[in-house]
Structure formats: C-alpha cells, structure tokens
Amino acid sequence: MATQVLEQKLARHFELLDIDGDGYIERSDITTFAERICQAGGVAASSPEGQKVVQQGERLWQALQQSMDLDSDEQVSRSEFVEAADVERVMRQAIQLGVAAFEVMDGDRDGRISRDEWTRTDEQLGVALADSRKGFGQLDQDNDGYVTKAEFTEGLEEFYRSADASAPGNWAFGKF
Template sequence: MTGVQDLKYRQWFNGADVDGDGVISRDDVRLMGERYIAARDAASESETARRLTDGLEAFWANVIAPMDQDGDGKVDLREMTEGFRRALADPALYPQQVGPVADCYFDMIDLDGDDRVDQAEFGEIFGLAGNVSPQDSTEVFEALDLDGSGGLNRAEFHQALTEFFYGDDPNAPAAHLFGRIAG
C-alpha cells in the first residue's frame, strides 16, 4: 500500500461516509445506493436499482463489514484503510470483490442504456451524487476515455476502477475518480 493509495482511499471514504459522521456503516452503504438511484430518477423497484442494492449489500458484507475490527458495526478511516490493504491486496480478485458493484454502477450511470457512459452521464453521477466538481469530473472523464469516443465503455470503466483501487500513480486520471486527491 502506498501513500497515494491511502489518499485515494481517504477520498473514497469521504464519499462513502454519506451521513458525515466519520464512519461507514451499513446505513451509509444503503444511503449511497439510494443517492445514486435518486440521481438517476430510477424507480427503487427497477431491475438496475435492485441489482445495485444487492451488489452494495454484498460489498458491505464481503468487503466493508469484515474491516470492522472492534465489532461496533461501523468502519472508521483507520479500519477501512487497513481493511483495503488486506482485502484489495491482489488485483486478480477485482472481478469478485469490486467488479459486480462496478457493473451495477455502470448500469446506473448509463441512463440511456447504450452500454457506454457519456460525459454528461459521468458528470451527473460523479458530480451530483459523488460530490466531484464539474471541472474535475470533465478532466477525469476525458482522460479515462482512452479511445476518444466520447464515452466510456464497460472495459474502460473497469480499468479506471482497477487503477483507482490498486494503482499507485498520483497522476493517473483514475486516481481522481472520486474527487481530486491532495499530494
């Protein structure tokens, strides 16, 4: 784990602590899903919303909850950082650990269902629901659009999340996926 990864994980933590109380709980994970569903004006009973809710529940149960070292049902920044160091040590496990939730988010972001996320969709979900500034969102999107098509396909989206969770380059565009990191 590098200092850059710690900065990225802190940025992710700040977004995941939806209620701002300094810890991530099951309620935060639920609220995170509700925030994305609401930003998309998706019906809570839609297939995509159900997949997202189920994916986040699995993410809580399999990745976040095991980080709770003191058993209080909450994960603070230290527990989360140490947990990510343990749980996300092997990029080969991305398909099981992060991939399913990433696919759900991709489907939520891809409002028109064309299997690509355009700049407007990306900016809306990371800006409105993820609290990323419009300028940062635009810069990150343009850098992540590797083929210059004006949209992120599923592979580019997964590549960005892989770089975010496992990479250590502070200048990689994906380092700033959840907001500009300091450092």
C-alpha cells in the same frame, strides 16, 4: 500496508462513502450511496437494474464490515478503512458495485456513459463538477466523448489497486 498514493485515494473514497459525514461508514451510508447512483441514472432502487446496484452495495457493506470493522461496532472508521485497504475481498466487491453502477449510470442504455451521465452521477455522490469533468476525461481513454464499460472497469481497477500516481483511474471518484 498501502502505499501513500493508495492511502490518498482511499481516504477520498472514504469521504464519498461516509454519506452522513459522521466519520464512519455504516450500512446506511452504503445503502444511500447505492440509492444515489440509481437516482442519478433515473432508475428506481426497487427496479431490477436498481436492485443489482443495491445488492452489490449490501455485499460491499458485508465485505467492509467483515474485513475492516476491527472493533465489531458495525461501523468502519477512516483509519480502519485505510489501514485495511489492501483486503482483496473489499476491493473486489467495490469493483463489482462499480460494474453494477455502470448499467444504471448509462441512462440512455447505449452501452457507454456520456459526460452528462457521468457528471450527473458524480453530483449525486458529492464530487465537484470540475473534478467530475477531469475524471471523465481521464477515463475516456480514446477521447470519443464516452466512457465504455471496459474503460470504466479498467479505471476502477486502477483506482483500487494501482500505486501509480499518474494512473487515469485515480480520477474515478474525482480529485484525490
């Protein structure tokens, strides 16, 4: 069973993945989520970079469905998502999608994400601007105005695995 902090973070992440707001994560939600990441980065989902994100999204959907779709109805409810949240395969795949997303979010291809690139992506994913800015500041560990791939990956790891309520990575998807 996940800790209260992990449950809160995962409930927030569920909200972002449930693109159509119907109370379930379905394949179409994950596909739209991946496409929005591409759109925010100014990359076509059909481009080689975009295809990496789309493919990682599909792998995430497969992991969600196989690990969390307890009633095999091809959708994952909030309770299925939060209750099964300690499934390592899903966490690992969500992090892989994030790593692929980094390349697309980095619009100017300088190997790091600026605050504008960060907030543009968050806006597409439904994260409030104030939360997006706070999240960027939390993940920008060295306060240089950029989130590096290492900072980003560390933040994702913290978001999905840390029970520490003060971990900077908790803000990877806005306020939880």
